[in-house]
Amino acid sequence: MVSTKNEGLLVGDLYAMQRANGDVFGLEDHGRFRVPLFHSSHDAMMARLRNLGMQLFKPVTLDARLLKEIVPVGDAADLDFWLVNDPLVNLNHGQLIEYAQLVQLMHRPIELQMVPRDGNSLDIPIRTTRPQGKAA
Numbered sequence: 190m191v192s193t194k195n196e197g198l199l200v201g202d203l204y205a206m207q208r209a210n211g212d213v214f215g216l217e218d219h220g221r222f223r224v225p226l227f228h229s230s231h232d233a234m235m236a237r238l239r240n241l242g243m244q245l246f247k248p249v250t251l252d253a254r255l256l257k258e259i260v261p262v263g264d265a266a267d268l269d270f271w272l273v274n275d276p277l278v279n280l281n282h283g284q285l286i287e288y289a290q291l292v293q294l295m296h297r298p299i300e301l302q303m304v305p306r307d308g309n310s311l312d313i314p315i316r317t318t319r320p321q322g323k324a325a
Contacts, residue, residue: 202228202229203226203227203228203250203251203272204226204227204228204229204230204232204233204248204249204250204251205224205225205226205227205233205248205249205251205255205259206225206233206236206237206243206246206247206248206249207246207247207249207255208245208246208247209245211258212246213255213258213259214242214243214246216280218269220267221267221268221269222267222268222269223268223269223270223271224259224268224269224270224271225271225272225273225280225283226251226270226271226272226273226286227248227272227273227276228272228273230248232273232276233248233276234248235276235277236273236276236277236280239276239277240280251291252295253295256291256292256295260288268288269285270285270286270287270288270291271283271284271285271286272284272285272286
């Protein structure tokens with residue numbers, strides 16, 4: 190489970206639901222717009238099975254481009270991002286992720302780390318994120 194400080198969470202690890210026309214799925218919540226985010230595309234698809242309003246939406250990786258589309262410049266006042274803990278239970282079970290936290294995650298340095306392909310050589314790059322404030 191992700192801690193409240195979102196340690197170890199990468200924005201590339203989060204998925205939102207988007208329609209072909211670019212609309213992002215969200216729920217009205219007491220006058221605010223709540224965008225559910227998922228740990229994986231599989232979790233997003235499982236939530237879609239249980240929520241008829243999501244049927245025309247597909248999982249997409251939350252990246253800087255999509256975040257800019259969802260949040261007009263400097264206007265996150267009526268918008269919440271909600272990390273869904275268990276897509277099979279309810280979209281209301283999860284935790285709030287503030288816009289500022291997502292922006293910080295977007296600006297983490299990304300580096301490639303070589304991992305073994307067959308256990309004998311280091312030749313497959315994977316994406317990793319170096320924790321802020323620590324030298325490599």
